[in-house]
Amino acid sequence: MNNPKKLNQFINLAQAIPALEGNGLRKTIRTLLEKILGITEIRQTITDASLAKTHNIFARTLEILNILIDAKNIPQTIQKIPPGTGAIIIANHPFGGADAIALSALCAKYRPDDSKILANSIVYHAPKFKKYLLPLKILGEPNAKLHNLKTLKQATEHIKNGGLLAVFPAGGVSHYQSDQQKTTDAPWSHHIARIAIHTKAPVIPIKFFGKNPLWFQLIGKIHPLLRAALIPRALLIMKHKTIKCRAGNIIQHQTLTKANNPTQTLRDAVYSIST
Numbered sequence: 001m002n003n004p005k006k007l008n009q010f011i012n013l014a015q016a017i018p019a020l021e022g023n024g025l026r027k028t029i030r031t032l033l034e035k036i037l038g039i040t041e042i043r044q045t046i047t048d049a050s051l052a053k054t055h056n057i058f059a060r061t062l063e064i065l066n067i068l069i070d071a072k073n074i075p076q077t078i079q080k081i082p083p084g085t086g087a088i089i090i091a092n093h094p095f096g097g098a099d100a101i102a103l104s105a106l107c108a109k110y111r112p113d114d115s116k117i118l119a120n121s122i123v124y125h126a127p128k129f130k131k132y133l134l135p136l137k138i139l140g141e142p143n144a145k146l147h148n149l150k151t152l153k154q155a156t157e158h159i160k161n162g163g164l165l166a167v168f169p170a171g172g173v174s175h176y177q178s179d180q181q182k183t184t185d186a187p188w189s190h191h192i193a194r195i196a197i198h199t200k201a202p203v204i205p206i207k208f209f210g211k212n213p214l215w216f217q218l219i220g221k222i223h224p225l226l227r228a229a230l231i232p233r234a235l236l237i238m239k240h241k242t243i244k245c246r247a248g249n250i251i252q253h254q255t256l257t258k259a260n261n262p263t264q265t266l267r268d269a270v271y272s273i274s275t
Helices: 004-009 025-037 039-050 057-065 074-079 098-110 144-160 191-199 214-220 224-229 231-236 253-258 262-271
Strands: 068-070 087-091 115-120 133-136 164-167 175-177 182-184 203-208 242-247
Touching: 025 039, 025 231, 039 057, 039 231, 057 098, 068 098, 074 098, 074 203, 074 242, 087 098, 087 191, 087 262, 098 115, 098 164, 098 203, 098 231, 098 242, 115 144, 133 144, 144 164, 144 191, 175 214, 191 253, 191 262, 203 262, 214 224, 224 231, 253 262
Parallel strands: 068 242, 087 164, 087 203, 115 133, 115 164
Antiparallel strands: 175 182, 203 242
């Protein structure tokens, strides 16, 4: 049975906005905001998905939302790497929610026993998620730097032990970048390229096609926390739609070792993938 206290920690609005912590009026405002932002519905959807007799809660969540994955060449690409071989999957992050669940569903399906996904700690307490997630604090929480270094060390050890690691190197949802005059990922973390070189792990680049609607981009410009808070609502508007993703050629660690900018090499590999 799911623990109600743990469920409330899953996408906990008060964790991002401490002023909303507490009972009385604060709880009333928090509850109202969670309904408006879609958090309440997403909590219920994932709770319902957790009741299914399947290890792949991510696939079941998409099934309940009636979101399909058009992954075409991704299963074959993942299966090119023998089970028990450490590897990394990198992807762009245009939606924030639907792409994260889709990538997790693919990993859980094709590498069910040794997949881990680097993800926002705010979703860590979702039912059945802990088996697959390595939590990162990306919303400015206290002690985030120390926590994240520990998580990245765990991720490195996971790969060394033959596991598959999936990650969105941008660390957040794509949004309008004024210097590029388009909606795309923010600059990628250099940690992922360093881990790939250190572990000598092959890297599978995956590109998700599409972007969140204009209202998401406009409201999200006000503040990064507001952008993050809109992700559940953006996930819900993906109902009855198909999310398209494709894999590029596997990148060997030697390529990254020789690159002047390994992180840019990884990013270019993702964004150059065509349909």
